[in-house]
Amino acid sequence: AQSVSQHNHHVILSEAASLELGCNYSYGGTVNLFWYVQYPGQHLQLLLKYFSGDPLVKGIKGFEAEFIKSKFSFNLRKPSVQWSDTAEYFCAVNARMDSSYKLIFGSGTRLLVRP
């Protein structure tokens, strides 16, 4: 079945630790990939997106993600997290399904950064 998988549901890190959140998708064909962040009590914000070109994408707030087509993956990384990065992170895939494009979200990863 077509899906977006985020394997880490909860991640706890100390400040300055490195972060990597996994995202795998199972859609064939051309896809556009996104990472969104949702801070407590706020709405979704776009961190970064991949449409084409350089598979290493840099986003806001020091985040980056790498698209590996052969692995159907789009993992999110940050070298050094801050307490303010505590939030929920969603991977999303825009793909053509049932004759139209749809944005489908992964289950999300809740990140807690301890000061």
Added chain:
Amino acid sequence: GAVVSQHPSRVICKSGTSVKIECRSLDFQATTMFWYRQFPKQSLMLMATSNEGSKATYEQGVEKDKFLINHASLTLSTLTVTSAHPEDSSFYICSAFSLSGYTFGSGTRLTVV
């Protein structure tokens, strides 16, 4: 950048009544808008795709008669939760696609008592 305005942000209604949620694209035209539902501590689930001037496309398992979608203009889509029940309590989010990509509304928290 593209802005999507969603109203109301919070609504409490009695069981059996209907609630309408509006989603407007403020500075662009959106022929297609999307409605999502987010349960506490869970991800966004696509409910339906709203198409201007035509019927909405619903995802599997979403009741068309309960969640009525109207997309009468290029800047407005509405979601009406009919005969609401407590299990319909959730966070509803709309989204529109523009040249800037997907833009999300701030969401509507519906509580049915």
